[in-house]
Amino acid sequence: MRQQIEASYFRPDRKGVIVEADGIRFCTDQVSGNDCGVILYDKEGQSYTVPFKKEGSRGQLWGVKVAVTEPEQYRYQYYNNQERITDRYAGLIAGNESWGEPAEGKRCGGFYIDDFDWEDDRQPDISYDKSIIYGLNVRAFTMHKSSGVKHRGTFEGIAEKIPYFKRLGVTAIELMPAYEFDECEQLLSAGTEEARDIVNCWGFKEGFYFAPKTAYSAGRRPDHSFKTMVKKLHGAGMEVLMYFYFPVSFNRADILDVFRYWVTEYHIDGIHLLGENLPVSLVTQDSLLSGIKILYHEYSYWVDHPRYANTAVVMDHFRTQMRSFLKSDEDLTYALINHLRNNPAGRGTVNYMADYGGFSLFDMTAFDRKHNEDNGENNRDGTDYNYSWNCGTEGISRKKTIQGLRVKQIKNALSLIFLAQGTPFLFSGDEMGNTRYGNNNAYCQDNEIGWVKWNPTSMNKEIADFTRFLIEFRKQHPILCMPSEMQIMDTAKCGYPDVSYHGTEAWRPDLNPYSRSVGIMYCGQYAKLPNGKEDDFIYIAMNLHWRPNELALPKLPKEMNWQLVKSTDISVTEPEPSSQDQRILVKERSISIFVSRANR
Numbered sequence: 001m002r003q004q005i006e007a008s009y010f011r012p013d014r015k016g017v018i019v020e021a022d023g024i025r026f027c028t029d030q031v032s033g034n035d036c037g038v039i040l041y042d043k044e045g046q047s048y049t050v051p052f053k054k055e056g057s058r059g060q061l062w063g064v065k066v067a068v069t070e071p072e073q074y075r076y077q078y079y080n081n082q083e084r085i086t087d088r089y090a091g092l093i094a095g096n097e098s099w100g101e102p103a104e105g106k107r108c109g110g111f112y113i114d115d116f117d118w119e120d121d122r123q124p125d126i127s128y129d130k131s132i133i134y135g136l137n138v139r140a141f142t143m144h145k146s147s148g149v150k151h152r153g154t155f156e157g158i159a160e161k162i163p164y165f166k167r168l169g170v171t172a173i174e175l176m177p178a179y180e181f182d183e184c185e186q187l188l189s190a191g192t193e194e195a196r197d198i199v200n201c202w203g204f205k206e207g208f209y210f211a212p213k214t215a216y217s218a219g220r221r222p223d224h225s226f227k228t229m230v231k232k233l234h235g236a237g238m239e240v241l242m243y244f245y246f247p248v249s250f251n252r253a254d255i256l257d258v259f260r261y262w263v264t265e266y267h268i269d270g271i272h273l274l275g276e277n278l279p280v281s282l283v284t285q286d287s288l289l290s291g292i293k294i295l296y297h298e299y300s301y302w303v304d305h306p307r308y309a310n311t312a313v314v315m316d317h318f319r320t321q322m323r324s325f326l327k328s329d330e331d332l333t334y335a336l337i338n339h340l341r342n343n344p345a346g347r348g349t350v351n352y353m354a355d356y357g358g359f360s361l362f363d364m365t366a367f368d369r370k371h372n373e374d375n376g377e378n379n380r381d382g383t384d385y386n387y388s389w390n391c392g393t394e395g396i397s398r399k400k401t402i403q404g405l406r407v408k409q410i411k412n413a414l415s416l417i418f419l420a421q422g423t424p425f426l427f428s429g430d431e432m433g434n435t436r437y438g439n440n441n442a443y444c445q446d447n448e449i450g451w452v453k454w455n456p457t458s459m460n461k462e463i464a465d466f467t468r469f470l471i472e473f474r475k476q477h478p479i480l481c482m483p484s485e486m487q488i489m490d491t492a493k494c495g496y497p498d499v500s501y502h503g504t505e506a507w508r509p510d511l512n513p514y515s516r517s518v519g520i521m522y523c524g525q526y527a528k529l530p531n532g533k534e535d536d537f538i539y540i541a542m543n544l545h546w547r548p549n550e551l552a553l554p555k556l557p558k559e560m561n562w563q564l565v566k567s568t569d570i571s572v573t574e575p576e577p578s579s580q581d582q583r584i585l586v587k588e589r590s591i592s593i594f595v596s597r598a599n600r
Contacts, residue, residue, distance in 0.1 A: 005040065005048040005066055009056030012063030015257075016089045016210075017076075019111050023067045026050075028087065029060045031080040038064060039084070041075045041108060049079075071111035086208070092223060093180040093208050099139070099153070099215040100199050100446065102184040112211075114265070116227045123269050123291070124239050126171050128312055128348030128423045129481045131293075132471060133241065134170035135355060136428035138178050138216045139201060139446070146454035151218035155229040162236050168431065169471035172239040172293075174272060176356060177203030178226070179244075180211040187376065187444075196376065198444040202356060204245040204274065209258040212266070223266075230267050241270035241293060252279050260288050269293060272314075284308045295350060312348030312423060315339070319353055322416050323364060323387035326409060328544050328589070331513035336542070337501055340420040340520065343485040349422035353413045354430050357383075358440050361413055361430040364388040365406040366395060371438030374449060382441030395438065407433070407459055408589060411466045411568035412544065415591045418470040419540055421482055428452050431467040432460040469566060473593070479527040479535040486526075495557075496523040496537075504583065506554035516545040517586065521554055524596070537596035543586035550583045553594065560596045567592040 012027035026038050037051035052062040068074060075094045078085040086093070091112020095103040142149045142157035149160040158173065165173065181203040186195040203213075217225035230240050242262065246255060255278065262268050270293030273280065284294055290310055298316045318339050325332040342349055354361045359370075368390045372382045391405045410433060417424045428434075429452040436442050442450040474480050486498040501509035502519035509518050520542070524535030537556060543549045553562050564574045569590035575582070586592060 005050055005068070007050045007067070008065045009053055010063045010065060011056065011058040012061040013058065015061065015254075017087065017091065017109070017111065019071050019113060020065075022069065023065050024071055024111065025063065025065045026076075027061060027063045028078060028089070029062070030085050030088065031062060031078050032060070033080060036062070036078065036080045038066070039077050039079055040066065040068065041077075043073055072113065075108035075110055077108050088208055089210050090208060091210050093211045093214055096180060096182070096214045100183065103182060104184075107182075110211075112223060112265075116224055118227070118231060118267065121231050121234050121267060123267070124171070124234060124237050125269075125291070126239055127483065128293070128350075129343075129421075129483045131172055131239075131348075131423045132170045132418075132474075133172045133174050133350065133423060133425045134165065134168070134428065135174040135176070135425060136452075137176045137201065137356060137450075138213070140451045141428050142452075143446075144448065144451040144453050147452070148454065154216050154218040155212075155222075155225040156218040159229045159232045162232060162238075165233075165238060166236060168468060169475065170238065170426070172241055172269070173233060174241040174243070174270075174425075176243050177207065177245060178213050178216060178242055179203075179207050179209050180213050181205055181207035183215075198376070199446045200443055201446050201450055202443045204243075204443075206247050206250055209244070209254075210261055226266055234267070239269035239293070240267075241272055241295070242268055243272045243274060246273075246275035246278060248276050250275075252277070255279060256283065256286055256289075259283060260286070263288060263292055270295065272296075280311075284311050293348075308347060312350050314350045314352065314425070315342070315422070318342075318351045318420075319355075319358075320385075320387050322353060322413070325516070325544055326364075326413055326416070327387070327389035328516055328546055330516070333509075333515045333518050334511050336416075337509075337511075337518060337520065340416070341486055341488075341499060343421040343482065345484050350425050351417055351420050351422050352425035352427070353417055355425075355427050356442075359386050359388050359438070360427070360434055360436050361410050362406070362433045362435045363438055363440070364413075365391055365409045366393075366397070366435065367438040368394060369438070370440040371395075372441050374439065375441060375444055382439075386440060396435070403459060405589070407462055408568050410463055412589065412591050414463075414467055414470055415540075415568060415593075418474050419480060419591075419593075421480070421486065424474075426467070432464045433457075466566075466568075473565070477522075477524070477527075477535055477538060478529065479522045479524045479538060482527060486522075492523075492526055494523070494525045496521075496525065498523055498526040500554070502552050502554055504550050504552060506552040517543040517549040517551060519551040519553070539594040541584060541586045541592040541594065543591075544589055546588050548585050548588050551586050553582050553584055556596050559599055561599055562594045563597045565593045565595050 018025040040048040056063045086107045087109040090109030092110030094110045095107035139153040143153040149157040151157045183200045185200050187198045212222040212226040214222045272295040294311045297314045321335045370382050372379050393402050439449050490497045500521045503510040520540045522538040527535040541551050569587040575584050
């Protein structure tokens with residue numbers, strides 16, 4: 001039998017739960033009617049009913065204060081007649097502690113207590129042009145036994161990987177939804193009326209947006225786990241971004257409150273918006289949010305793409321068209337040079353080739369068709385448009401020629417990402433050839449399909465080493481990550497445009513529909529190194545044709561010559577150096593990088 005507890009009433013002016021020294025204030029719009037209120041549960045399972053009353057209401061808001069001085073000893077729900085409601089504004093959620101166990105019927109709100117010592121935590125505040133974003137799923141990132149961490153699948157596991165992030169060279173970690181959501185779902189099996197249990201590993205659904213996910217914490221305080229992770233990443237010079245997905249049913253007026261809360265309470269550095277008809281302009285103009293990164297997709301339902309310095313468009317077109325260019329589709333060379341230069345004023349641009357959805361970088365070189373049979377929907381789920389090429393054999397292959405071609409294609413894809421202006425995005429595992437075995441919709445695969453595999457192989461090492469090279473090379477050359485878009489003009493009056501394009505003859509690129517080759521030269525005189533000196537000239541020879549092609553190396557100033565730095569084809573050797581116009585043979589399906597060096 002429920003007992004009564006001392007309560008007082010007030011007219012609320014905000015939503016949420018406020019913990020005070022002498023009690024707890026409940027403010028909610030989630031109930032209505034004559035029989036509604038709060039139920040408190042203590043550790044012994046005793047419940048206490050506190051009804052809402054008319055004198056504690058304002059519009060559709062209800063307010064009551066209960067005299068509880070040890071909030072950590074209690075959990076709570078709202079009731080509306082016979083319905084029990086978990087507070088969508090709760091700072092902590094109890095009942096979801098065990099991953100994959102249904103929480104329905106036992107889920108309650110907990111009380112968020114702000115007692116974390118942030119010490120001197122500061123946002124790294126890295127501009128878009130200097131950022132390298134690394135996306136991951138909290139659980140999938142370290143859940144595989146090969147991850148080598150103590151706390152697998154948790155915020156703590158991510159913190160354990162900070163030395164790895166540092167070696168790789170990324171500057172920001174982007175988390176897939178890490179707020180509380182119910183991962184346990186039921187799905188009708190294909191062709192039947194029978195429902196089966198699945199686990200939604202991604203979390204792109206309505207959730208409890210003010211609470212970190214309890215099952216992602218190795219400790220008893222998920223708020224402390226998340227904050228400790230953020231503080232450690234900040235201490236290592238890395239930002240923390242997070243996906244937020246809002247279904248159409250979610251109250252748009254509450255979205256700003258969600259973001260403000262995570263920025264102030266959890267010190268996140270950016271948000272990645274997903275959903276329909278979101279108030280993007282309102283978010284980007286909010287004073288509190290003006291100092292964080294706000295990412296939204298190029299393919300979206302928003303009519304207006306706002307341009308503010310803290311916003312960035314995630315370039316879905318880059319992924320689709322560059323994948324097509326990678327597999328030698330025609331009429332894409334012009335799109336290539338535009339994508340690699342795209343960096344408009346007023347906002348950032350995020351370029352990517354693979355993400356959580358669709359094929360991984362490895363899978364786009366190993367599968368022509370999706371293989372989602374394990375999802376239980378007769379392979380009907382997931383996109384049919386993967387823009388992939390299996391290099392001649394469907395699936396995993398032991399043939400050395402197939403493996404070599406796939407590694408080269410992955411390195412080509414990585415080169416397109418990191419040699420483009422704008423901000424590169426890399427999804428976890430792609431830097432070492434991770435496979436999802438052809439599943440392009442692995443949202444329900446809490447297993448080796450969905451997890452990152454850390455097993456070292458010679459192929460994995462070759463891809464990982466090349467990724468680290470590209471990131472370091474990008475950081476060493478500011479001409480590759482300019483703060484504004486290049487003009488293809490000699491605005492510095494130095495005899496060279498900032499960027500130029502070349503074909504079999506210097507300064508004459510072949511942009512006809514059948515061309516799959518182009519040379520791109522960046523003039524380092526438009527960018528300064530940290531020591532104040534001018535950057536180098538950089539020439540990128542791209543040939544995604546299935547046959548070798550010649551490209552011209554343009555003439556450098558007389559005191560310089562070209563030097564080969566790296567090629568995606570390991571058989572490529574250094575051509576004879578020359579400061580004069582010369583042609584080089586670019587191997588089929590390969591990208592080579594040249595840098596100017598002083599004559600000796």
